[in-house]
Amino acid sequence: MEGEELPGLLVNEIGGIHGILHGHVAFLKKHFYLITMKEFLANKKQMGKKIQAIYLWWHKPVIDQELLQSLPNLKVIANSGVGMEHLDLKLVASFGVKMANAPRAVSSSTADTGMALLLASAIRLVEGYHLAISSHVEYCEADFLGVEVTGATLGIIGMGRIGYKIAVRAKAFEMNILYHNRTRRKEQEEQAVGATYCEKKENLLQQADFVMVVVSLTPQTHKLIGKRELELMKPTATLINISRGAVIDQEALVTALQTGVIRAAALDVTYPEPLPRDHALLKLKNIIITPHLGIKTDKATYMITEEAVENILAALHGLPMPSEVLPS
């Protein structure tokens, strides 16, 4: 029977607000015997043996010691996205289980989100929209000013795959690109996008009209942007975050936006998501917050699943995995 011949793949659920997208199910079923968490918990002994792989969709199911112990044949966990901070990499590795993320599928879409936020904030798109549709007839067109993008200075903090794609896009807007990264990029890569390395992020913060944060969340990048960093920024500058909410000290950001220390912010990520409904960030006028749009397009999500499947199949066949993630 088809069901028994294919390796078992554990997923949290199908459909619903946190589940695997319905549009991906057919593709997954070509390669795997799908088992939901509910089905697994209803029949742990039987199902447990079938499961050779787990596909994490938006960080679910939660991978803990108990789950790992109940899956004797588990070989690989594939993550739908690039951030892995929700996984205990060492714990998983200690069970001899491999891990993979999906960097290729994520990068273009996330870079597009970064540019969308940068542009929307600069031109004050959301405010403009409300003016255009509001029931108050009179508004002062001539009063309403944004800031220029073409020719402005963009400071990218974190020039990995996604950061670099942002630089490629920003270059077409004739932006002057500065970047700060743990390691310097190759000269040809810098030249291709006209990017200047800032060894000290302080230099970047002081010069940039737009600061885009594109780092992984690690203990080192936790609250990377705090009161001090915000005060180094120009009062006309805009902060954009497409990393993880915890990279920014949110309280410091509230103060900075309230007192005009920086002009505006645009966040695709917050801590937590969503923010509590009475959070101070939600009340500010000079902020755009989006619900973790990152990779939320039809194409990107499908590509993520494709990339995950590629990694899982490679692991199950003992072949090199395209994007294996090892504990550091």
Next chain:
Amino acid sequence: MFRSKTFSLLKPISLMSGQPRLAYKCIHPAIASHGHRCHRRSVDARERYKSCPGSAGGRTISAPQTKIMAEEELPGVLILDIGGTHGVLENLAVLLKKHFCLITMKEFLENKKEMSKKIQSVFVFECRPTIDQELLESLPNLKVIGNSGVGVDHLDLKMIANFGIKVTNTPHAVADSTADMGMALMLASARRLVEGCQIALSPDTKYFAVDWLGVEVTRATLGIIGMGNIGYKVAQRARAFNMRILYHNRNQRKEEEEAVGAHYCEKMEDLLQQSDFVMLVVNLTPETHKLIGKKELGLMKPTATLINISRGAVIDQDALVEALQNKIVRAAALDVTYPEPLPRDHPLLKLNNIIITPHIGTATVQALRMMAEEAIANMLAVLNGQPIPSEVFPK
């Protein structure tokens, strides 16, 4: 009435009311009791005004080398107003005053006889003042109308030409920021940014649904209708997103095609059928009026997005409402409508698959300044009998 907090963005040159050294205050009709006095103020001169001119104290000039020239030396430029709802921004007025004697509509109307002779140029800012036959007849020395912006569809070019008056626009100053606007609208619409923002802020939001998706921009097909200055800059930007670029234009632009990897569609229909995003970047002319109507919308993909940064009248708005309601196209994003603003009960405002912005394509400090500078250069060229950088001719 006066500027809001947003003006904290402006560099120090901006003039906020209440500060003593304001030329604006000096020529404000309410203060200048003898209306025709027009004080040119140089930013270099160290003048100090004891009080506003026209009041009892008069003014004191501390610097002997006067850069304050009598108004007869500078050509007069008519503007609607400085500040206020539709007036020229204060910092742009400063730029104008370097080269012209500034005369507001109010000052002109209060003293038509004297003022009319001085006015050699009109600076049209956001379509104002309105240029009609009556105004032109009352300005015997008018030589040029300098428009701030590239679109001149609000000007009756034939009528103006009949008076022997030249018209100039500012194609270079608007191009970058308008192209940026086009990209901003395309990305915002594709990724459902405005809707997303509402979800993120809504008091009812408890979670972010993972099956809430937008459409991809990278590697999608963009069809640019109108590949002029601005259209070309849009293509340059879109290329960096790996977009496949199609364009339709009155003329093929072979050289530029290669530079941005754009494919020419002689038939607009071909472009409409293949594009994921259709961007309108044409002038408004009789030929482009309602260029996009029911037929054109019907040719577009049901997953496609229409973006308009031209003029509202390029789209048949009724047809657009229908197309959006019936999901003939996925969504639209408009920086321009007809009229602006739309009546508050217009059906376009009720749709949830549309983004409308209040014609803010060039609403940045930098763009407005560049437009004023380009208009000034054009007007001075006309008045000095020099080659005119961007004159506009009636068809």
